[in-house]
Structure formats: structure tokens, C-alpha cells
Amino acid sequence: MVQYSYFPGCNLKTNAKGFEKSAVAVSKKLNAELVEIPNWNCCGTVHTMTSDNLMKRIAPVRVLSRSRKHIEELEDSPNEVATLCSMCNSTLKIVNKEVKVDEDKLSKINYQLEEDEETYAEDMEVKHFLEILRDSVGYKNIAKKVIKELKGIKVVPYYGCMLLHPEEAKIDDEEMPSVLEYLMESLGAEVIFSPLFKFCCGSYHIVDDETIVDSQVSKILQDVRVKGANAMVVACPLCAYNLDYQQKKLIKQTGEKNPIPIFYFSQLMAIAMGEPIEINHFEDHQIDPRKLLKELKLEG
Amino acid sequence: MSYEYIKFGKEEREFREKIEEISGENVFSCYQCGKCSAGCMFSDKMDRTVNQQIHRIQMGQKEKVLAANTHWICASCLTCSVRCPRDIDVAAIMEAIREYILREEPEKIIVSELPKEVLERLPNIALVGNFRKMTG
Numbered sequence: 548m549v550q551y552s553y554f555p556g557c558n559l560k561t562n563a564k565g566f567e568k569s570a571v572a573v574s575k576k577l578n579a580e581l582v583e584i585p586n587w588n589c590c591g592t593v594h595t596m597t598s599d600n601l602m603k604r605i606a607p608v609r610v611l612s613r614s615r616k617h618i619e620e621l622e623d624s625p626n627e628v629a630t631l632c633s634m635c636n637s638t639l640k641i642v643n644k645e646v647k648v649d650e651d652k653l654s655k656i657n658y659q660l661e662e663d664e665e666t667y668a669e670d671m672e673v674k675h676f677l678e679i680l681r682d683s684v685g686y687k688n689i690a691k692k693v694i695k696e697l698k699g700i701k702v703v704p705y706y707g708c709m710l711l712h713p714e715e716a717k718i719d720d721e722e723m724p725s726v727l728e729y730l731m732e733s734l735g736a737e738v739i740f741s742p743l744f745k746f747c748c749g750s751y752h753i754v755d756d757e758t759i760v761d762s763q764v765s766k767i768l769q770d771v772r773v774k775g776a777n778a779m780v781v782a783c784p785l786c787a788y789n790l791d792y793q794q795k796k797l798i799k800q801t802g803e804k805n806p807i808p809i810f811y812f813s814q815l816m817a818i819a820m821g822e823p824i825e826i827n828h829f830e831d832h833q834i835d836p837r838k839l840l841k842e843l844k845l846e847g
Numbered sequence: 848m849s850y851e852y853i854k855f856g857k858e859e860r861e862f863r864e865k866i867e868e869i870s871g872e873n874v875f876s877c878y879q880c881g882k883c884s885a886g887c888m889f890s891d892k893m894d895r896t897v898n899q900q901i902h903r904i905q906m907g908q909k910e911k912v913l914a915a916n917t918h919w920i921c922a923s924c925l926t927c928s929v930r931c932p933r934d935i936d937v938a939a940i941m942e943a944i945r946e947y948i949l950r951e952e953p954e955k956i957i958v959s960e961l962p963k964e965v966l967e968r969l970p971n972i973a974l975v976g977n978f979r980k981m982t983g
Contacts (some may be wrong), residue, residue: 557971571933592975593923597938598871603979606895634972708924713936721929747888747924751976754969755956771849788970 550621551679552614552628553581556635557589563632563811564782565828570676570813572822576692577684578752581629581676584610584617594638601655607642608656608667615668626801627674631813633709633783640673640716674746675710675718677726677782678811680847694821696735699843702815703741703776704728705767707786711745721745727780730812739776740837748789757793764793771807776837780810787811793832808836834847852906859907866904870943876899876933883927883937893917897927897937900944919955920945923980926942945980953983 551574559567574581590610595603614628627733647669648655657666678691704727717727720831724745729774746767749760767790771779780789791809798806814836816829824846829837840846862967867874884896894915895903903912918941927937949955958978966974 557975562970589971589975591979592972593979595979596923596936596942597869598939632972634976662848708922709927712925712929714929717929745924745925745926747922750922750924751922751973751980752922753973754961754965754977755981759889759922762892763888784970785972785976788973 548575548578548682549582549623549625550580550582551674552617552621552624553583554587554614554628554630554635554639555583556611556630558632558784562788562831565814565826565831566631566784566787568826568828568829569781569811569817569822572826573692573813573816573820574676576820576822577680577688579679579684580682582617582621584614584628587613590635590638592634592638594641601652604642604645604652605656605659607639608646609655609660609663609665610639611643611671611673612660612665612667615671616665625672625767626670627672627679628694629674629676629679631676631782633675634785635705636673636718637677637709637712637716641713642672643671652809659731673730675782677705677710678718678729680730681726686729689730689816693734693819695773695819695845697731697815697819697843697845698735700729700736700778700815701739701776701837702736702778702780703739703771703774704731704744704811705741705779705781705790706745707781707783708745708750710782713806726756726810727782729738731815734815736815739771739774741767741770742773743770748786750785753789753793760789760793761797764790766826768794768797768807770782772805776807778808778810778836779816780812782812791833806833806834808834808839810836848937852908854907854909856907859909862902863907865947866937866943868891869977870936870939872935874901874904874935874940876935877905878933880932882932886926886930887921888924889920889922892912893920897921897941901937901940901968904940912944913948917941919981932966935951936958949981949983951963956981970976 921941
């Protein structure tokens with residue numbers, strides 16, 4: 548069994564429990580177990596694009612340092628920290644690349660870490676779980692573990708911004724990504740392309756101006772409906788929240804009769820691999836995916 | 848464009864230099880192709896498009912730059928930055944304008960005024976992300 552030092556990030560413990568539990572369950576089945584880093588801290592969520600603010604870069608470096616220590620306790624573990632949340636993934640990756648090339652920045656950050664007897668190790672890499680599935684596990688091995696093909700699910704892969712931007716953090720081609728497509732095909736689902744695959748959902752504007760998010764979400768969903776899909780698959784807890792929660796609100800306002808359930812990619816994997824449905828925490832979703840699964844006889 | 852549009856006084860120059868210092872980008876690299884604004888998912892909600900803002904910085908229009916809502920609407924999706932043919936990190940310039948303001952007036956959003964229900968319902972990443980972009 549290959550074990551990965553896994554950084555969950557705050558949201559997988561609160562709003563997106565089903566994302567984490569389903570991902571950990573399938574990771575064990577695929578011989579690439581995600582093992583949580585003990586005493587991890589918040590990565591800072593959004594990467595600072597300022598050139599003169601080191602404070603905001605300390606948290607991600609601390610995560611990398613703790614992950615490096617954690618790896619020594621694991622079995623056959625590569626020097627990689629695995630992430631699920633695409634915002635954590637992008638923040639950790641960018642800072643990791645920055646400190647690798649900028650010795651001055653690194654030495655100043657290390658000076659802060661030394662108080663806690665921690666230091667950054669240069670041989671660490673950050674990998675999103677999707678990258679591990681694609682590059683280390685392989686779609687063929689995923690398909691072998693499928694016991695219940697997702698027949699009838701017509702799914703639009705929605706990448707959002709942070710899986711594909713910026714250059715330093717992208718997990719796939721930024722204009723022509725394919726990882727979610729191939730993953731869904733290997734589970735037996737029908738993949739439908741939407742040109743709005745990375746049309747920003749409005750992100751953190753949900754806090755200060757919901758109307759921005761509403762406008763973005765209704766455009767994305769309109770295209771999904773026009774294309775005849777019955778589900779969307781995402782990898783970011785914030786995209787999932789905006790698309791799910793605001794969709795419920797928009798349906799109430801417009802009387803739209805075609806709700807689109809939002810799945811995390813790991814939830815669809817867990818269903819296809821016959822994991823118990825409870826691990827997906829579908830009760831946390833506003834648009835209940837169990838209705839669609841029941842119609843297609845994929846529940847339980 | 849009138850001659851008065853261009854301002855190259857000390858204050859304007861210092862503003863441009865500060866934006867360049869915070870962002871680490873050279874605003875004069877921009878040749879106004881407009882690709883950033885064409886691909887921007889929020890252009891329809893902005894007073895001025897992203898390339899117009901950069902042009903104003905080049906021309907020393909400090910007041911007008913700061914008065915627009917462009918940099919507050921920008922959600923840092925970074926589509927402009929990956930597409931810029933001049934390799935400018937356009938989103939970093941938007942961040943620099945936000946920072947320029949927040950370093951003087953640190954509360955674009957007042958956290959203590961958010962209702963408790965909102966704080967409990969919203970995902971942590973939305974809250975942390977928003978506070979990092981909207982407070983100093």
C-alpha cells in the first residue's frame with residue numbers, strides 16, 4: 548500500500564465532509580491511501596499576489612514542513628503532500644515553487660518556523676488527488692475497481708479556476724483539460740462538454756455580493772441544462788457550495804423545474820466502487836443527488 | 848483622448864511605482880490588446896474593464912483608477928494572467944490596487960457587521976478568502 552501524506556484543509560471538515568470521506572475510502576481501494584497530517588493548519592485559502600508580503604506565505608510553508616515530517620512515519624510514501632481542495636492545492640503549490648527559487652524569502656520564512664523547531668524541506672512536492680489518480684494510479688486501474696457503472700449519468704465536468712490557474716499550480720492544460728473527463732468515462736458515466744468549464748463561479752463574493760455569484764451560477768447552469776446533462780462534477784468545495792446553494796435559491800425565484808445535482812468527483816467514484824452511500828454525506832447538499840441516483844438505480 | 852488625460856506629476860508617478868512595487872509587474876508592458884478583458888468573466892459587472900484600468904495607471908490617472916469598482920469585482924480567477932500575450936500577471940495588478948487602498952483603509956468589508964447566520968452557513972474558504980482580499 549502506498550500512503551500519501553494528505554492535507555485536508557478546513558472545508559473538508561465542515562461543509563464538504565462527503566468529499567473527504569469518499570476520497571479517503573476510494574484511495575484505500577486504489578492502493579494510494581490518503582493519511583491525514585497530524586496538527587495541520589489553514590493554508591491561507593487564497594494565495595497573495597503581492598510581492599512584498601511574507602506573512603501570508605508562512606502558513607503554506609508550515610504545512611509543507613509538517614507534511615515532510617509526517618512522511619517519515621508512512622509506508623512507501625513519495626515526497627508529496629496530497630490535497631483535495633483545489634484552493635489549498637493552488638496556494639500550497641504556488642508558495643512551494645516560490646520558496647524553491649527565492650532563497651531570501653525562504654530563509655526569512657524559516658526564521659519564523661525555527662521557533663517551533665520546523666524547517667522547510669526542498670524535496671517536497673504538492674499533488675492534487677486528481678493528479679495522483681491520473682499519473683500514479685491510472686484510469687485503467689480505476690476502471691478495474693468499478694463494480695457499478697454509472698450508466699445514465701450525463702455529467703458536465705466543471706473545473707473552476709484554481710485547478711487550472713495559474714501556470715505554477717495547474718494540474719492539467721489550462722484551456723483543454725481532460726482529467727475529469729477521462730476519470731468520469733472510466734466510471735462509465737457519459738461526459739458532456741460545457742464551454743463554461745472554467746467560468747468562475749464568483750468565488751468568495753458570496754460573502755460581500757451574492758448577486759455576482761447568482762449571475763455567474765445561472766449562466767453556468769443554463770448551459771448545463773441546454774446541453775442535456777443531469778449532473779455536474781467538481782473538485783472545489785467553494786464551487787460546489789456556490790453552484791449548489793445558490794442554485795436552490797435561484798430555483799425558488801425562477802421556478803426552474805430541472806435541478807442539477809453537484810457531485811464531487813470522489814463521490815461518483817465511491818458510488819461506482821460500491822462504497823456505502825452514507826459516506827457521501829448527501830444530506831449536506833441543497834439539491835439532493837439521491838433523487839437522481841434513485842431514478843438510475845444507483846443508490847445503495 | 849485629450850492632452851489633459853495624461854498626468855505625469857510626482858503623485859501620479861509615485862502611485863504607478865507603488866502599484867509596480869506591490870505587484871512586481873511592469874505596467875508599461877501592456878500594449879492594450881484587450882485579451883484580459885475579453886476573457887474576463889466579470890467584465891459586464893465592472894465600471895471599467897481591466898485593460899482600461901491598466902491604461903489609466905500608465906497615464907497617471909490615480910483618482911479614476913481608485914474610484915472604479917474593477918479591482919473589487921475581480922475574484923482572482925487568474926484567467927487574464929494565464930492568457931496575457933505580454934506575460935503580465937494582470938490579476939496581480941488588480942491585487943496591487945486593492946492592497947494600495949487597504950493599506951490606508953483596511954476595512955472594505957466590516958467583518959463584525961456580518962450576520963451570525965451568514966458566518967455559520969458559508970464555507971470557511973469563502974470567508975477566509977474574502978477577508979484576505981477585502982481587509983488590510
